[in-house]
Amino acid sequence: MMPALTPELIYGLTGIAVFAIGLIGALSLQDRLRRVLALKLCSVGAGFLLVVAAWRVPPAAPDPVPHALVITGIVVMISATAVALALIRRLQSLEAQDDDA
Amino acid sequence: MSDPFVIFDLLIALSIIALAVASLSVRDLFAAIVLFIIFGLLSALAWVRLAAPDVALAEAAIGTGVTGALLLKTLHHLRFVTRTLDRPADFAFSAVQPVPMGVVFANALFCGLVTLGLATAFLGAPQGGPGFDALVAEAMPLSGVDHPVTAVLLNFRAYDTLMEVVVLLAAVIAVWQIERGLSDAPAPVLSEVFHGFARLTMPAIVVVGTYLLWKGSEATGGAFQGGSVLAAVGLLLLLARVYVPAPSHRGMARVLFVIGTAVFAGVGLLVAGGGRVTLEYPLEHAKTLILLIEGLVTISIAVTLAALFHGREPVALHAQRGAA
Numbered sequence: 001m002m003p004a005l006t007p008e009l010i011y012g013l014t015g016i017a018v019f020a021i022g023l024i025g026a027l028s029l030q031d032r033l034r035r036v037l038a039l040k041l042c043s044v045g046a047g048f049l050l051v052v053a054a055w056r057v058p059p060a061a062p063d064p065v066p067h068a069l070v071i072t073g074i075v076v077m078i079s080a081t082a083v084a085l086a087l088i089r090r091l092q093s094l095e096a097q098d099d100d101a
Numbered sequence: 102m103s104d105p106f107v108i109f110d111l112l113i114a115l116s117i118i119a120l121a122v123a124s125l126s127v128r129d130l131f132a133a134i135v136l137f138i139i140f141g142l143l144s145a146l147a148w149v150r151l152a153a154p155d156v157a158l159a160e161a162a163i164g165t166g167v168t169g170a171l172l173l174k175t176l177h178h179l180r181f182v183t184r185t186l187d188r189p190a191d192f193a194f195s196a197v198q199p200v201p202m203g204v205v206f207a208n209a210l211f212c213g214l215v216t217l218g219l220a221t222a223f224l225g226a227p228q229g230g231p232g233f234d235a236l237v238a239e240a241m242p243l244s245g246v247d248h249p250v251t252a253v254l255l256n257f258r259a260y261d262t263l264m265e266v267v268v269l270l271a272a273v274i275a276v277w278q279i280e281r282g283l284s285d286a287p288a289p290v291l292s293e294v295f296h297g298f299a300r301l302t303m304p305a306i307v308v309v310g311t312y313l314l315w316k317g318s319e320a321t322g323g324a325f326q327g328g329s330v331l332a333a334v335g336l337l338l339l340l341a342r343v344y345v346p347a348p349s350h351r352g353m354a355r356v357l358f359v360i361g362t363a364v365f366a367g368v369g370l371l372v373a374g375g376g377r378v379t380l381e382y383p384l385e386h387a388k389t390l391i392l393l394i395e396g397l398v399t400i401s402i403a404v405t406l407a408a409l410f411h412g413r414e415p416v417a418l419h420a421q422r423g424a425a
Contacts, residue, residue, distance in 0.1 A: 014118060048144070061152075075402075085175040089179070
């Protein structure tokens, strides 16, 4: 039997697909900036799964706890991204200096 | 199931997956970042469909807006130090090292297994199962606010949120240290159009950000969404060179970075005692305390995000060189 196409199924599978794309990217891409992008995709995929888990068939209200967790995750992710990007900028500057020397 | 929105959902889901693939595989890095930004906005739209407007706002403002600005700024810096600013195509791909086929297969197998496990877990999990809905609904009268997500963030699980603000603080400390003494890529010269745009949008952004913060206690919004919208003002000021960070501003900046964490932790500790534990606000003052914390955390978040965008600690470079 075909399961009904509910938003929860559609977006749950989307989340898994996005997570998988991010995971493959993070492991196999060699460009640093792209790796950060790939990890960011992973985090959005994980966010999808949590938001889907919080969803209830309307008119029931969704579960607010996973929502709060995803918001926390988004803020932690931008902190990690900012530090990763600063490291990338520093590395590239050092490499450029080495090339000049 | 003849919900007309199913087609809409399917279209968004397919676009999201296609954009995710495209942003990792497109050759030009600038295009990759722009595709990623569109991906983030569509994800936010999907989360609105899943009745999670708070999360969607946070993803659109922080996960996509500020992250996109950070990525573009980093790309500009990388192109500057590799001297490919005028030749964008030359910095599209850094040299690709050959990878043994065994490693490729191992990676693919690993990713496949993880994805398969995730899919099995997702499809096997009880759907719409009882979560914390009932517990939260029951405790709502004790929270002091009317919006469940804000109640969870600032009251029931305030400890998580406190730690999250600490993480943001740690990030700005780390970024200042990492980029110490690093010369800044000269900011791109922005045209008159941008200055006009900044002048027109800035007042509107301030109003929207403050509204989001204020509204958070009873409806969608809150400190993180409001703070990141306000951070956009900082980004515009920095980009338009209306505000140029000077070494003498560091003291003020440090105070603003810390104030949210300090007040949050301070209130959390001060309400303890008399039978209450840390971060358990007395009911009659809960709303006031939550608004106080949220207001100051919003300021800290806005300033911290703008500082993360600016990157380098604003120290005088010649003094740096003299000390080294």
